[in-house]
Amino acid sequence: MPSSPAIDRRALVRRHHVEQTTLDPRSPVTVGNGELGFTVDLTGLQSMPGEYPVHRRGHEPDRDVPGTLLGTQSQWAWHSIAGEREYSLEETTRRYEVDGRLVPYVEESPRGTPGYDANRWFRANPHRLDLGRVGFVAVSDDDGDDGDGDSDGGRLAALRPGDLADTRQVLDLWSGTVDSAFSHRGVPVRVLTAVHPTRDRIGVTVASARAAGLAIAVDFPYGSSDWHNAADWDSPGAHTTTVTAAGGGWVVERTLDDSTYRVHVVATGAELEHVAPHRVVLRPTADDVDVVVELTTDGQGDMVALTSRAGHADTATTAGDAREVHRASAAHWQRFWESGAALELAGTDDPRARELERRVVLSQYVTAVNSAGSLPPQETGLVCNSWRGKFHLEMHWWHAAHFPMWGRPELLEPSLGWYRHALPLARDTARAQGYAGARWPKQLGSVLRETPSSIGVHLVWQQPHVVYLSELVHRVTGDDAFLREQAEVVFASAEFMADFAQAGPDGFTLGPPLVPAQESYAGERARLSNPPFELAYWRWALRTANAWRERLGLEPEERWAAVAEGMTAPHVRDGVYTGVDVEPFTIRTDHPSMLGALGIVPDVGLIDADVMRATYLDVLRDWDWSSTWGWDYPMMAMTATRIGEPGWAVDALMDVAGKNVVLPNGHNHQTDSLPLYLPGNGGLLAAVALMARTHLDGGAGFPSGWDVRLEGFPATV
Structure with a gap:
């Protein structure tokens, strides 16, 4: 594309100072x-x-x-209140039968059950x-x-x-x-x-x-x-x-x-x-x-x-x-x-452009303040507590993937290094469940210990995140020392993924038990399988892990390749992808996460673009938007970008739904109990980075007629 004058970054930033x-x-x-x-x-x-x-x-x-x-x-800064006695996670453990063996999960114990006191203590400390x-x-x-x-x-x-x-x-x-x-x-x-x-x-x-x-x-x-x-x-x-x-x-x-x-x-x-x-x-x-x-x-x-x-x-x-x-x-x-990427939309007549620019600038600031530290961040960052200050690994991508996408990988590397510290915990979890490799928890704090949950311990979409985040950093830096340093984490993650997938008549499957990113199905976790996003993500991450082996001069792992290429196709019903492949198929609340299969994840040959387009329109038709979360709108924008609909992408980012509000201070407000939500800010930046890179590569990244000036966006996934 033809070059444009350099962006006056000082003027760009200063027109979005927060004045109250x-x-x-x-x-x-x-x-x-x-x-x-x-x-x-x-x-x-x-x-x-x-x-x-x-x-x-x-x-x-x-x-x-x-x-x-x-x-x-x-x-x-972390603290635990002494319990009335020593509690054990075994008190909160429930076992599920998988391939003829009993697999333990540290589930949340209901009030009145023997494990309730232990559950309360572990969730609070x-x-x-x-x-x-x-x-x-x-x-x-x-x-x-x-x-x-x-x-x-x-x-x-x-x-x-x-x-x-x-x-x-x-x-x-x-x-x-x-x-x-x-x-x-x-x-x-x-x-x-x-x-x-x-x-x-x-x-x-x-x-x-x-x-x-x-x-x-x-x-x-x-x-x-x-x-x-x-x-x-x-x-x-x-x-x-x-x-x-x-x-x-x-x-x-x-x-x-x-x-x-x-x-x-x-x-x-x-x-x-x-x-x-x-x-x-x-x-x-x-x-x-x-x-x-x-x-x-x-x-x-x-x-x-x-x-x-x-x-x-x-x-x-x-x-x-x-x-x-x-x-x-x-x-x-x-x-x-002055470092990294910059986006300027001031010359665009569409009134949404200035607001999008404001959100982009302020999201860079609030994520640098709250999400660029040495631990994965909590969803409310360093402002106030949510979930008692614990961090959620399935949200780490949404908090921080944008840092390398905007040419600032050094802001992701500290929290990405945490996975090397936590690798023994992830290996122990996988081993206890009878799997190879390392299984990453959902929610924890400074102590390397999973938090009991009826939902979180059954999530699997955090598993490929560390591969994706590591790949982003290496693509931007080309640092072979980082490649060698992070390889054990990437490989251990892939080992679990390959072992977790189960061979079936139509290919390799995921679950049960399982809770997809769309947590509305949690009550049916004992029989759920094959959410589309996780299927595509599994293929992408296993392929990428083998690419890391090749970069290090190692032979690809045959099992990883077999699982990646043999993943079962996502379920289609009435011409659209369903949330899972068993009844109720699609619940129309919470995250429409099937869209992430060709949005967060690039095209891996498992998703039909026409079916995804129909799925996107089906979501728009009657989804319960009051139940969505701040990162759902960036996810939709990424899907719209991958299927060549930049107008839809902007519509999603600027949707007026209640949980897509961005306050004067730049924070994504959700509810009175969740007054800010950094995954919404980080997701916005990731989506805009994908739109920018698509635009720079000659694709339809922004709507026709928009005056878009871009600097410093590296190649992305």
Whole structure:
């Protein structure tokens, strides 16, 4: 295609800065580095957490205590609450007959059954921690109690939205800095907030703090076992907080059962006081205050000791000041935006184009902040907890496949390396079930242990993900060292896949037992088989694993090839692909995942494009869109692109369905209990990358008449 003028990336990014002048309870902004996230309200800190609630899921029997979107979370901070006794996963195990043998699965135990207590404990532990709340408090003019219940000796009081005037906040995407301005007691205040790119260090500068009657409080909670909540503020006796002066600042030692971490505080223009068991306060001694808060761990308990990265060793002091954090952040984010791929749609008349461009830019930011760390990310990233902070491996593709697709493989490689760490668990699971190779779990946290579930343990579509993600990285980097380093994971994954497939009269089959990506069938897991997406994905991954062997000078595995080429054809009924090949064939709720067989997966010769086109139209006809999820729309866009319908792709990405909403802060909102959903953001970027690459290769990647400018998109799968 003819070349076009270079994209002005600075202008592209800056026209999508997030500016807010009023409090939007669904849309706070986050600064972070992939390992640490710090989410702030209109004050630039976490001063009004109750104004940004996360509500409990109705079917989860947890405490009815709202969480908050204003989290301070890291990849390494995890905790378990001691159980009444030692529990065993065997208590939650159910066995299914497969090929004449009994195969164990750690299933969720219903309430009232002998395994219920064990199930509850394993599902709740370990959970991700909120490391502390850093927020402004008002300093009273006198020593009287203001009666609001949030004061310390009547001298400090919580801020309320009505206490602020002239609010304006800008998340500067180009520098990764939040610039917040407001007035308190008639005095203008300005706050600059950022996170260091390579250390878990928060830098904050405050202008006019003392004149405005503001101090900064840091409060520390206990860990919570709630589905949605990372903090328990009602158990002060269950944890300890000690403070010592050190290195020109202060060190706060935190102990929660077996988990420990440190908070290093350095401040200019303020003094620190330990005013309550789990509260420290920085009282301004000048109008201009400079604060650095650094969080570290030595990996005790359920914490993850990530000493390979600067900032994760348990260092003794905090160096630098907030302005150094801001400079480092600005340099990092400028490099980020100037690297990798870029898409500009500003010249397009279609009004959807600017909104799509906004979503693309903001999705790059929120996934870099939340999904580029050393563990696979949880679905709500480092903002707040969902599923108690655990990560889901079937979602890893949706979180992070786009990084290499946009020319940034280095942002996927840390979490992809986790699979090498977890390989023993996956091998043990396969071995216990009588299979070769490695079977990857669905849901877990810092502890290498599967989480009991009636659905998750029967999912198989996460199994090829590590092959796909590894292939993406190698295609972009061409790094033979990575090829050798990751080969064991790829090969062990393929070994299980080849062994899991069962020979039948019409070819190799998948299941039962099995739950497809479309989880609506979970109640019938004992008899389900052959979902189209998984069949095509199996063929693609086994072929790719053998291609890795050939690249390393090894002979292809005959069994892998036989299974790949012998996969049974997906079931067709009334001219369309069905969800499974047994009754009820297709349930029209949840993910229309049969579309992924020629969308997420490229053409592998197993899917008829005309039948897939008919299936796509059948889905559009009467699917229950209220039951879909944020990644369904990008999946549909990928399918539309593969079958040459770019208009359908844009229609899917810009659908107005409830779970395809993208908030002002760039997050994909789902429900009050799932207020952000990073697989939706990552899926959007993966779909657009496929559209861009198709466009660059001379295909129909975008609708006719769109003015599309592209840079830096590498070849993809």
